[in-house]
Amino acid sequence: MPTARAIDTSDRHPIRAFLDLRWGGPTIMLDGRAIDAAALPGFVALDADGAIAGLITLLDDALQSEIVTLDAVQAQAGLGTHLLELAAERARALGLGRLLTRTTNDNLDALRFYQLRGFRLHRLAAGAIDLEREADPAIPLLGRHGIPLHDEISLIRVLGAD
Template structure:
């Protein structure tokens, strides 16, 4: 498994390409704000050689993070080869960083169709925190390219927020 490290300025271009390939864009909508995830702090793991998509940026895993007064939000989390432990390692680095900044919790969001993410995060200490009905429907009004049907044939409509407290670890 590649060893994750903090994102550096020299990584930004490759991160932008990686996010565009994986997410369709490097711009992530959070609470009606457009966030350039490629410009955020976080952690990256680079593989030797091309990734499984055949691109040559060599990114095997990436977590981009956004801080506020009480928490670090995981804006994007990607592991090119799921099941190898890289996603978990990236989350643990995010938790260490948040604790070092004196923050109280990690927060992440996913969509109602992303059953794999819901399972993944809950197995790593996250708890369901908030359901925002219609959040994706509202984002689709601003960006009609957002799919109506998501994973497993589930209509893509809602956002689910999960939190992991850091003070009891």
């Protein structure tokens, strides 16, 4: 498995390029706010050649740490889970009681991934993607598996000693 470590300042340019390639850019919309995911704390995993193999970026508030991006180049190899657990350890160390993540109604793989790792459905923001599409017409009408893309789903994992 690639080596994962906390993001440092030397990672910012490669992370920005990775997010451009994998996410279409580093800007992530959260509740109408544009978040620069490339500037956030988190963890990066590098392969043997030094290329980014996985990334998790986090946004903290007084109660929780929110996963803004989570991406592993090779799916189902355990790296996403490893990065997620590093984020949980970090949140606990900061005294935060939970991890929050969001996905869209079409992302069945993410819904499965997070629920199998202790997350519970938290909130449905019906029509949230429709509103974002008004501001950014490039957001497609159809998502994964041909599912119409309309809603945002939040999931929460309460952090105890788990």
